Structure formats: C-alpha cells, structure tokens
Amino acid sequence: MPSRSLPRLLLRCLSSGPHHRDHRLSHLLRFASLAKELSVRPRPHPPPPPPPSRPRSPHPYDYNRLMSAHAAESRDGAGSDRALHLLDEMRGPLGRRPDAACFTTAAAALSAASRPGDAIAVLDAMASDGVVPDTAACTVLVGVYACRLRRFDAAYEVVRWMVANGVAPDVVTYSTLISGLCGAGQVAEALGVLDLMLEEGCRPNAHTYTPIMHAYCTRGRIHEAKRLLSTMIAGGFAPSTVTYNVLVKGLCKVGAFKEVDALLEESSAKGWEPDAITYSSYMDGLCKAGRIDESFALVDKMLSNGLQPNEVTLNILLDGVCRSSTAWAAKQLLECSAELGWDCNVVNYNTVMRRLCDERRWFSVVKLLFDMAKKGISPNSWTFNIVVHSLCKLGKPHKALCLLKSEEFVATVITYNTLIRHRSVAGKADEVFLLLHQMIEEGIAPNDITYSLVIDCLCREEKFLVALCCFYRSLQDDFFPSAFLSIVRGLIVGGMLGELHTLIGCVLGQGFIIEVCIYQELIKAFCRKGYCQSVEMYKVCHILERMLSLR
Template sequence: MSNQAIATNIAKLILKSGLQPFKTTPSLLSKLDSRVTQSILSDPNVPTKSCLRFFNFLRRNPSCKPDLPAHLILVCRLYRARKFAEMKNVLKFIVNGGNLWSNVERIVSSIGGEFNEPKFVENFCDMLFRVYMDKRMFDSSLEVFDYARKNGFEIEERSCFEFLLALKRSGNMELCVEFLRQIVDSGIEIRVSSWTAVVDGLCKKGEVVRAKALVDELVCKGFKPNVITYNTLLNGYIEIKDEGGVNEILSLMEKDVVDYNVATYTMLIEWYSRISKIEESEKLFDEMLKKGIEPDVYVYTSLINWNCKFGNMKRAFVLFDEMTERRLVPNAFTYGALVNGACKAGQMEAAEMMVNDMQSKGVDVNQVIFNTLIDGYCKKGMIDEALRLQNIMQQKGFEIDVFTCNIIASGFCRLDRREEARRLLLTMEERGVAPDVVSFSILIDIYGKEENFAEAKRLLKEMEKKGEVPSVVTYNTFIQRYCKKGKMEEAYKLIDEMKERGLMPDTYTYTSLMNWECASGNVDRALELFNEMPQRGLNRNEVTYTVMISGLSKAGRADEAFKLYDEMNTQGIIPDDRIFSSLIASLHEAGF
C-alpha cells in the first residue's frame, strides 16, 4: 500500500471518529511514518481540530512521535485557523522536544509551501521568541530577535516589554539593559513604560546612579521620561538616602514641566518627614490639596505616622478626622501609628479609644497593636493594665511572644519588681518562647543591679551558646554597672571586646564613661571622650552635655562649662534646670 493510500485511510478514520478519541489498527499504525504523518496533517479535508487530536494521539505513542516538519505543518494550520494558544503549545513541544530543538534559522527554513511568506514568518518568530522567554531560555530568545532583525522582521513591542520584565524578574539586569539598547537600535517604537521598567530594575538593585545615566542616554536619543520614570528615580534616591539625587530629580521635573502625581507627593512627604523636615511635608500636603489632587490613605497615614513620631499628636488626630471626613478608610497602619504615638505621649485613654474605633470599623487588632498598648501601660507604671491587656490578647487567640515578655519584664523592672521580671524571663522557654538578645540584656541588668556580676557573666556566655549575639545595649548594661562600682578598668576592657566583635560604642556608652570619669575627678579624660564622639559619628545629646557641663562646673572650670552651654544652644539642644544649677555652682567655685 502506498504512503498516499495509507494517509487517505487514516484521514478517513480521523473524519469518522469526529470528536471521539482517535483509534486505529496496529497494522495501520505500523505503516505510519513521517511522510504519511505530514501528508495527513497537510490534508485540507481534515479539519484543524481533528488534525490537533491526531497530533496529540501520535505524541502519546513512542513509536510514531511527530518530527519537526510535522510540528511546523500543524503550527501553520493553527495559525490559519487563528488558534494562537494551540499554536503556541505546539511550539512549546518543539522547544521541549530535545531532538526537535534546533536553531531558529533551521526551524524557519523548514517551513514550506504557502506559509513561507514574510507576515507568517514574522508572527512565527514573535511567538517563538515568547516561548523561549517563558522557558527562561533567554539566549535562544535573543537568537530569534537577532534573526528577525537581520531578515527584516519585527518582534512586537509588547513581546519586547515582556522579555524585559522577565529579565528583570530573573535579576539579570546586565542583559536587560543590553536588550533595551538593542530594541532602541533596531528602531522598534518602545513605550516609556517599557524602558522605565528597566530603570526600576536598576533602582531596586541599588544602582540608582546607573539608572539615572541610562535615562540621560535615552533622553539624548529623543525619549521623553514621564512622571512614572521620575518617580522611579526619585524613589531610588530616597531608598539610598541621597538628598542631592532627590533634589536633582525634582529640578529635572520642574525643567521638563512634569507635574507631580499622588505617588510623587506620597514619596516626598515620607522623605521630608524622614529627614526631620515635617514642615516641608505639610507644605507639600497643602500644595497637593490646592492642585486638586486627592490624597489617598497612604498620604494621610504617612503624615499621621510622622506627626506621631515627632509628638505632634494634636495634628495627627486632626489629619485622622480629616481623612475620615473624606470617606477614606484608615487601615491597620494608620491606627497603629496613632496608637503608638498616643502610647509614647502617655495618652493611654486615647490609645484605647483608637483600638475600639478600629475594631468597630472591622480592622483587625494585630499583635503589634497589643504589644504597643502593653508597652504604653508599662512605661506609665500601670503594670496591672498591661497584664489585663495580655489576658485579652490571649483570649483573642494571640500567643505571647518574645516582645510581649520583654515589654512586661521591663515594666516590672521600672517598678523595681525585679523578682517578677526575673521569673517571667526565666520561664519563657517553658511557654515555648525563646529568649532573644533583649531578654538576656534585661536579665543581665537585673543581676548587675544586684551586683551579681558572676551570674551576669554566666548569662552572657549562655546567650552566646544559644546563638544570640550580644548587642551594644547588652554591653552598655555591663559598662554602666562597672562604672557605678568604680571598676573603670573592667569597663574599658569591655569596650575593647565590643570593638573586637565589630560593635561600636554609642552615645549611651560614652555618656556612662564620661559621667563616672567626672565623678572620679578625671574631667580631662571625660573631655577627651566628649571630643572623641563627633569623630566616631556620634551625636551628643542633652544628657551628654549635662554630664560634661556638670563635671566642668564642679571642677571650677566655669569658662569651659559656659562655652559648652553656648555650643549646646547652637546645636538646638534645650538645657534643663540641672545645667543652670551646675553653671551657677561653677561661678561660686570660681569665686564670683
């Protein structure tokens, strides 16, 4: 029986089976070869759907799997029938088929007949480009792109965009930038959103300067950034805390007459607040309203959060009322900021009112909110209220975590109820809560106050055995206790140990040392430490100045004390009554 006769017989069986699964006889199947398969798939009398069912039947039979030409014939038929999803699947079979896979030039040259015409080949290349991309075979996608470009075909801009996104998601920004340049050089009209995605990828990797250089390069080639491009760069510079970069982007936006959108205002309000320019944030907020740009919940939450952090609770509550009047629904972060701010301000009643309000609005009270409230009560010395909230928290199904334990233990310590704090921390593990560095630091402080240095040191070793690395706070606890006992040599040894571990003494460390050097009459040594602080990048706070001015005053060094007082005022640090008392005393010491 000839190949044509075999093909005709099988075609009849295919037509007869209709929508039913295709069946054939073993003898007929044994005569099926690549030429017969190609002839059946090319037969215009066999519907495309039937061809696809026959093709899938062959793929399930190891003895007669379709070859590359058979795949391509079906691809062509599916293209003609506008069945692009099925066409893409067949291309995936080629890519995944091992022995079917070949370079793009051979694959395209295998397409024969009426389909070997430019429009089909162009669409075929575009789809093959996408298939390779989906399989993360990026080099093969680029091979298709190069082939298409050299032969006068164009890969669709949308496909190029998706390829850029795929490279970005894979973290391959080098290839992403390189491909963007290839797109630009090939003359494909690329949307601003496509190349902005590449800028965003660089910014997310912290390569903001390079991202800015890429934008400059594209601008020189006639591309125009939009507000999203500038927002991307703006966010990049904000993330790396580059104030100069932020200002440069704002200048460019002004020069190019690019108006801010709500995202721009949100970022800038957050940025200026973060660098303690809350007044600038408020100005931007007012400007936003005047321009008719509706602030969203994120803008309000940012402003509320920073006003709370700066202690401007009255303004924070005004903003909260304003956002609800605009029918904006506060989220857990909005409420969390207000609860935290109220707790820090000691306004526990207001904090609880906020919690009640968020529950009435259907916003879940999370563990962070509970811990914040417990901390607020502990700092006010209201330990019974804190314990009441702990019980409510457990009743609502929240497990007591390490933060809860540390907060309550600190609350007990503030009330000098050290035994209860110790008991809580020592029984944490029995409750399934692993102590952290803060837990150990609180315990070490308890033993330090009891002058039980042996137990404190034992805890330090136990802490390290459990994988908890001592922090600056842990060391400060020891240093302060040694200083109070006049064991300055031990204190300085600990500072050396800190440095060996890569931990740098902080403002608290220096202030503790200065305080006890002054108390021991070593004012010059205290001054050395005081002058060393800026060299170490440490800010001198009100307590630091108070310690030093007091030490100089007691030593009768009034001129130096008053000089530091002037410096303190220049730094914007407000002196308290202790400093005035020390300065007056220094005048008496000096004989005035």
C-alpha cells in the same frame, strides 16, 4: 532549491500539455539556474542591528524608588532634602506628573526628619496638583499631626475626612494615631481608638498594642500591661518580640526579675524568640539593681541561643561594672574585649572614660585613647572632650591644645568651654581671651557659658574694659542671663559703679528684661562688697531704682 526536488518538478512539467509544458519548463530552468547561482554565491553578512531605541522617560515609580532609597540610607536628614528635590524636579519644567506614592514618600521622609511643616506643605501641594490622596498619604498626615505636632484634633479630622470620602483607614492609620496618643500620655484616648478599630472591623496587630504597652510600663502600671498582653493573646492577636521587649523592660524597672525569667522560659511555647534587645534590657535592669554577676551569666545564655552580644550589650555590662565596683575593672574588661570576641566601639570607650573621670583617674583616660588608636577605633568629639578635660586636670593644658590642632580632632563649644574653664582657674586671662577668638575664627559659636567664663576670668584680672567688650559681643549673639550676671558681679567687686550704671542703662534701653533672680544676686553682691554700710550706699540705691523704674 535542493537538487532532489528537481526531477519531480520535471516530470510534472513533461506530463502537462505542450503549451503549459514549454512555459513551465522555461520558468523551471530559470529557477534551477538561480538556485545554482545562489548555492555558489557567498552568504551575505547578517544585517546590522537596529539603532538603539531612545531611553524611556522615567516613570513615577522610578522616582519613588529613588526617593525611598535616599530617605532610608541617610541618617542626617539629607535624605529628606534629596527626596524633596526629586519631587520638585518631577513637578518642574519636565512636567513628569508625580503620583500619590511620590508625594507620600516625600512627606514621610520629611516627617521622619522632624520637619512636620514641610511634610504638610508637600501634602498640600499634592491636593493643589489634583492628586487624590490614598490611605497611605492620609496615614502620613495623621502621623504628622499626632506624633510630631501633638495636634490630635487635626489628626481626628483627617480620619473623619477619610471615612467621609471613601478612603478607608487601615490598621496602620489607627496604630499611628494610637502611638501619638500614647506618646502624649493619653492612654485612655488610645484605648478609645482601639475600641473604634474593633467596631469598624479593622483587625489590630502587635504595632497597635505595643505603644499602649509601652505607655503602661513607662508609668509603672505593670498590672495593666500584663492584662493587655493577656487580652491580646485571648483575642488571637500575636504579640511580637518588640511587645515582649517592652514588657521585659517594664518588669526590670520594678525589679520583677522572676517574672522576666518566666517570660523567657515560656517564650518558645508562646511563639516568640528573645533577641539581643531582650537580653540587653534584662542585663540593664540587673546591673542597675547591683546584680552584676547575674547580668554576666546572661551572656552565656545568649550565646547558647545563637545570639551574639553587640556593642549595646557590652556598654551595659561596662556601665554595670563601673556601678558595682570601679571603673578600673571596666577598663580591664574593655582592654581584653578582643580576647573575649567582643567588638568594642567608641561609645563603649566613652562610657569607661567618663567613669574614670568620676574616679579622677586622669592618666587612665589618656591611656585608653592610645588603646583605641591601636584597635583602629576612631574617637568622636565626646571622646576628645573627655581627654581634654583629663589633660587639663593632669596639668598638661599645652598637650590638650596640641590635641586640638590635630586633623582627627573635631572641636565643639564644649571642648573650648573646658579649656577656657581650666585656663580661667589658672588665672590665664590672656589665654582665655585668645581661646574665645580662636573658636570664633573656626566657626564655633560661643554660648552663654562661654561668655560667662571669659567675663569672670577677665574681671578677676581687673580687665574690666575687655570684659565689657565681651559682654556687648554676647548681646549680639542673643546671650544674656549668665553673661550679664558675670559682668555685674565683676563690676561690683571691682568697685566700677559708674560703669555698672552705664551698662544697666544700655541693657534696659535695648529692651532686655532683667529677671527677679538677677535683682537678688545684685543685692547679695552689693552686700558682700560692703556697700550697705558704706557712704556710697546712695549709688547702690540709685542703680536699683533705675532698674526698677525701667523694668
């Protein structure tokens, strides 16, 4: 207690009666001594902080955010697997009951990954868990049926169920249904849904009208598209930049470039701003019409409007240069892109490389590969396939094989087919057969073209038994038409009619169906070989009769 308050308390105690005075004085003296003692005693340390509380159990909201993040970040479909795994974790032994948002996010991720069956299974699990679907969940189901499976009867049934059970369809629901109908070419049905929206008092937006606009423009119905735009504006529904981009692309498709210019001039007055996609679409239309100079002039207009050309824009210009002049000019433009301030990517290089191949400038293709390496642009499998083709055309297949062994190279079946084709033309049957084994060992599955190329080469080298082994291997991989035609032609040319007879019996005995076109090719091959005027014609008739009897 502070010392300045003690005299006041003493006076109060002394003014009281003797008994109370002595009692209060003794208490006061004890209190004063305690106060003095506390004033000289060191202050104790602050109490230790309370032990940390146990972490709270994750809320469904936390799971939903994580599922949405996985689905948004992953472009290879893995995000849908992670979202589904999290949903299964919630429904598993931990017993964290997922809400409608969790089921909806997982189903939407699966639908976006082109897995409509799994998306429906998730929504079925939602119903079995007793979670009442909301508008968002029903909208995802409408999208699965309308946009993925094209089952519009089921999509309409979902909408009817929503109305009957008090789950009101919103603008996203109707817009999703309209998008699916327009994608299937049912524009009249989509307009009927739009009328239904207006009758139900559901206000459409740009996402509702844009699919209809796209359907009109895709089919060249530009007048209907422009009339729809006027209807939107008159009804107070503001078109978006995406809507105008669709119209710009449609106008370019029919060569109405003056109308595109008018749209761009009036954009500010009508409340929309052209973006890079707008100008890229316009450039693409001009390039395809051979008006490459006007296309390049649009670059300055983009820059003046504060828009930076992207890799898509550059690719359009490069392709336009290739169309209007030569790929050599496009190559020069590509090599000086750094000075122009343009960021090139692998797609731009692939475009020019492909055009250079069309002009048989094989060495220039290889030179561009080194130019990519200098700029730090990583080639992809398409790039390597083009370079492998060019090296083979230059007569340097061994360098192509060395490139195949590099760590950066990711070979595909197209790569091996290219090498096999060139080695086959050179008559290198042993190398062709080794390439087939090499691709199988690397886990790259051969296709029908691969087997056909290998069999053709082996038959030309009269290695019929090895060719037959390759054909029987192709049957295990479920490849038949081209490979069968190759082995049959080879056996006919080689005069191996006994082996052909056995082969046809084996193929038909396994239940394979021989198409009419293969019969026609067989007869042509027999005629070219001269069997029709040979004493062995009876063998040909016997083979054909057996094929027809077992068909």
